[in-house]
Amino acid sequence: MEPIRQFAGRIVALPINDIDTDQIIPARYLKVTDKAGLGAALFSDWRYSADGSAKQDFVLNQPEHQGASVLIGGHNFGCGSSREHAPWALIGGGFKAVISTYFADIFRSNSLKNGLLPIIVDEQTHQQLISMAEEDAMTEVTIDLESQTVRLPDGRAVPFPIDGFSKHCLLNGVDQLGYLLSLEAETARYEASHAARVNTFA
Amino acid sequence: MKTMSGGKTLFEKVWNNHVVRQQADDLPAVLYIDLHLVHEVTSPQAFTELRQRGLKVRHPEQTLGTMDHSTPTTPRGLDGVIPVVDSQAAAQLDVMRKNCADFGIPLYDLGTRNQGIVHVIGPEQGLTQPGMTIVCGDSHTSTHGAFGALAFGIGTSEVAHVLASQTLLQYKPRTMAIRVDGHLRDGVTAKDIILAIIAKIGVGGGTGYVLEYMGEAIRSLSMEGRMTICNMSIEGGARAGMIAPDDTTFDYIAGRPSAPKGEAWDRAMAAWRQLPSDPDAGFDAEVTLTAEELAPMITYGTNPGMGMAITSPVPDPDHLKDVSQKLALDKALRYMDLQPGQPLLGKKIDVVFVGSCTNSRISDLREAARFIEGRKVADGVRMMVVPGSQQVKRQAEGEGLDRIFKDAGAEWREAGCSMCIAMNGDQLQPGQYAVSTSNRNFEGRQGKGGRTFLASPLTAVAAAVNGVVTDPRTMVNQRERA
Numbered sequence: 001m002e003p004i005r006q007f008a009g010r011i012v013a014l015p016i017n018d019i020d021t022d023q024i025i026p027a028r029y030l031k032v033t034d035k036a037g038l039g040a041a042l043f044s045d046w047r048y049s050a051d052g053s054a055k056q057d058f059v060l061n062q063p064e065h066q067g068a069s070v071l072i073g074g075h076n077f078g079c080g081s082s083r084e085h086a087p088w089a090l091i092g093g094g095f096k097a098v099i100s101t102y103f104a105d106i107f108r109s110n111s112l113k114n115g116l117l118p119i120i121v122d123e124q125t126h127q128q129l130i131s132m133a134e135e136d137a138m139t140e141v142t143i144d145l146e147s148q149t150v151r152l153p154d155g156r157a158v159p160f161p162i163d164g165f166s167k168h169c170l171l172n173g174v175d176q177l178g179y180l181l182s183l184e185a186e187t188a189r190y191e192a193s194h195a196a197r198v199n200t201f202a
Numbered sequence: 203m204k205t206m207s208g209g210k211t212l213f214e215k216v217w218n219n220h221v222v223r224q225q226a227d228d229l230p231a232v233l234y235i236d237l238h239l240v241h242e243v244t245s246p247q248a249f250t251e252l253r254q255r256g257l258k259v260r261h262p263e264q265t266l267g268t269m270d271h272s273t274p275t276t277p278r279g280l281d282g283v284i285p286v287v288d289s290q291a292a293a294q295l296d297v298m299r300k301n302c303a304d305f306g307i308p309l310y311d312l313g314t315r316n317q318g319i320v321h322v323i324g325p326e327q328g329l330t331q332p333g334m335t336i337v338c339g340d341s342h343t344s345t346h347g348a349f350g351a352l353a354f355g356i357g358t359s360e361v362a363h364v365l366a367s368q369t370l371l372q373y374k375p376r377t378m379a380i381r382v383d384g385h386l387r388d389g390v391t392a393k394d395i396i397l398a399i400i401a402k403i404g405v406g407g408g409t410g411y412v413l414e415y416m417g418e419a420i421r422s423l424s425m426e427g428r429m430t431i432c433n434m435s436i437e438g439g440a441r442a443g444m445i446a447p448d449d450t451t452f453d454y455i456a457g458r459p460s461a462p463k464g465e466a467w468d469r470a471m472a473a474w475r476q477l478p479s480d481p482d483a484g485f486d487a488e489v490t491l492t493a494e495e496l497a498p499m500i501t502y503g504t505n506p507g508m509g510m511a512i513t514s515p516v517p518d519p520d521h522l523k524d525v526s527q528k529l530a531l532d533k534a535l536r537y538m539d540l541q542p543g544q545p546l547l548g549k550k551i552d553v554v555f556v557g558s559c560t561n562s563r564i565s566d567l568r569e570a571a572r573f574i575e576g577r578k579v580a581d582g583v584r585m586m587v588v589p590g591s592q593q594v595k596r597q598a599e600g601e602g603l604d605r606i607f608k609d610a611g612a613e614w615r616e617a618g619c620s621m622c623i624a625m626n627g628d629q630l631q632p633g634q635y636a637v638s639t640s641n642r643n644f645e646g647r648q649g650k651g652g653r654t655f656l657a658s659p660l661t662a663v664a665a666a667v668n669g670v671v672t673d674p675r676t677m678v679n680q681r682e683r684a
């Protein structure tokens with residue numbers, strides 16, 4: 001994974017509460033066996049009519065919002081299924097961060113493992129970002145992972161939380177599996193003192 | 203509330219037993235995983251990761267594969283083969299076979315006698331046991347918590363973590379006690395309890411928590427009812443839900459193929475009896491419901507938190523203070539084409555689905571069959587009954603339940619997720635209404651443009667028979683009078 005330190009991007013707002021992963025990517029697109037190309041399915045049912053034409057009233061289809069890389073979602077973004085296809089589709093759709101007041105646990109965990117930043121801000125900042133995105137499609141924010149801040153156009157730097165381990169991994173492009181594998185001795189010690197509970201071959 | 207006492211919760215005991223490395227300031231805990239269930243949809247990219255790194259599966263014997271999501275549930279052809287009509291799904295199933303073969307993982311393949319929905323087969327085989335950690339790339343892994351296991355859904359990156367290391371990185375969640383006191387009234391079931399809980403805490407109310415369900419109404423439930431409850435923990439935003447093991451749990455496990463035998467059983471029982479939360483254990487949050495106050499529940503909106511007693515009118519967005527909630531309800535009602543204040547009773551429906559990891563076990567099918575026996579599915583209604591596993595299917599057929607459903611005019615199908623996730627061709631047409639025993643009523647979940655009312659198997663049958671949303675209690679009374 002590429003290290004992430006700081007990036008600037010235009011914001012686009014989808015201020016709907018409880019956007020579930022079935023909206024982010026409907027289940028019929030999960031019959032794939034790789035991660036590539038899922039951007040085309042992002043918000044598919046909201047983006048396209050039955051005949052496949054783009055719905056012009058859907059914000060992500062509007063010309064002025066093309067190229068936006070920071071999505072402002074409603075409260076409880078990413079609820080529902082555990083499909084990692086949701087962050088893969090968002091990344092495929094050009095997004096580097098999603099901002100909300102809170103995220104569903106599994107979506108948040110999946111996003112952090114793929115370099116999509118789930119950024120939690122307070123309700124007032126959230127509202128402000130939605131208004132700014134709706135008023136001016138060119139509104140840009142700068143996200144700085146090192147200092148854990150989102151810098152708004154008015155210069156205000158809003159802090160956001162992220163666990164230290166995920167931050168370290170993202171800043172350095174370290175993947176988490178490598179860390180787990182480095183703990184082989186500890187895992188083996190645990191196994192030596194705890195008999196396996198089941199045998200799926202039995 | 204949390205106290206400074208030494209008592210531990212069920213969750214804390216299971217967690218503590220599985221810590222390979224303690225959580226530190228900037229590092230999550232490393233948790234050992236006892237059982238890893240794998241299905242065809244969320245695993246291919248994880249196996250690719252292992253291949254790219256030249257890694258093996260650390261413990262194939264603690265891993266089990268099955269096929270359920272993209273598998274067809276259409277009845278077998280005359281040649282005994284279940285036809286996969288979708289070439290992309292067929293390719294995904296082939297990849298699953300190859301991955302399990304290459305990495306030495308046992309697989310309950312399509313068409314074999316143990317195949318079924320991943321959260322039905324674990325308990326059925328006796329693989330799901332108290333005090334274990336169980337994960338799967340599937341959010342309804344919370345189901346297994348009914349046995350006092352810590353069980354939760356993970357993403358595909360984490361599937362790779364567990365395959366390769368048998369461990370996971372986790373921050374310790376908070377705990378929430380959900381107490382359901384008293385006794386359920388006739389016609390009210392486990393499904394109604396969990397829909398009422400989610401309606402109360404909201405679709406995000408459990409975020410960051412592991413739930414423990416307790417109280418007399420929970421203790422009185424069968425294991426299958428408890429699985430229905432824990433299954434939908436994720437619909438309240440919680441990763442996991444747990445119920446303390448007791449004699450009901452032990453009786454269910456005893457004698458199953460993977461259950462401990464002989465002396466090992468005695469040792470296991472002794473350990474399992476230590477698992478329930480200590481009397482002085484504290485929780486970070488508590489919620490209480492009274493069973494006598496619960497009615498059959500139904501959802502009216504586009505997330506499982508938008509649920510109400512079946513006799514209630516559809517809520518009015520204008521009565522909500524919070525602007526974003528008002529917008530959400532308004533959007534949901536537009537999608538569902540429902541009016542504020544409208545009753546759902548009497549609402550015409552097109553499809554009834556009995557199945558899914560929430561309600562496809564033998565007791566669900568028995569309950570539905572008893573209720574529909576001697577009745578007919580209404581004209582113009584399609585009713586599908588999809589058993590959770592091949593074993594459930596055989597058992598149901600042995601009891602003649604398939605005949606009862608078919609005589610009533612319902613479809614009796616092969617095991618799988620089917621119309622719960624609508625990946626396999628079983629789906630609603632745009633605009634159709636379904637009463638479904640599944641777990642999600644999200645927009646398009648059961649087919650693009652389809653509209654879902656989540657309810658219990660009894661409420662599903664009542665709707666199938668009348669062709670409209672019906673309070674099952676009115677039919678229970680009819681039959682008792684007859």
